[in-house]
Amino acid sequence: xxxFEPSLGPVTRKNPTEREAEIIIKELxxxxxxxxxxxxxxxxxxxxxxxxxxxxxxxxxxxxMNIREMIEGTGLGVVRMLPSDxxxxxxxxxxxxxxxxEREVLPERKMGQIFQRQLIALEK
Numbered sequence: 001x002x003x004f005e006p007s008l009g010p011v012t013r014k015n016p017t018e019r020e021a022e023i024i025i026k027e028l029x030x031x032x033x034x035x036x037x038x039x040x041x042x043x044x045x046x047x048x049x050x051x052x053x054x055x056x057x058x059x060x061x062x063x064x065m066n067i068r069e070m071i072e073g074t075g076l077g078v079v080r081m082l083p084s085d086x087x088x089x090x091x092x093x094x095x096x097x098x099x100x101x102e103r104e105v106l107p108e109r110k111m112g113q114i115f116q117r118q119l120i121a122l123e124k
Contacts, residue, residue, distance in 0.1 A: 021063035
């Protein structure tokens with residue numbers, strides 16, 4: 001297994017424009033794909049990768065990475081997290097406590113962050 005947090009983009013004090021955020025995401029997608037291709041070459045057949053990917057809060061809203069584009073040609077697939085058979089639904093409880101099962105990503109965000117994170121798990 002491999003776990004890592006790659007570069008999430010440049011440090012900035014101001015929210016980028018949507019176009020600037022898209023350019024950053026495009027560059028990071030290429031970088032991540034290259035790294036994942038190398039990791040997949042040394043990963044065991046049943047191996048997994050856990051990593052963070054960015055969500056950039058632009059001036060007009062969040063810009064996310066296309067996961068399918070990121071893993072294209074790497075030989076890796078997305079692991080759905082929080083299997084529904086293991087999650088006890090709290091749907092009768094308050095909405096803010098509801099846990100969404102079978103997720104491709106787990107968000108990790110803080111108020112005011114320009115570069116937020118999502119956790120993703122991949123498998124060979």
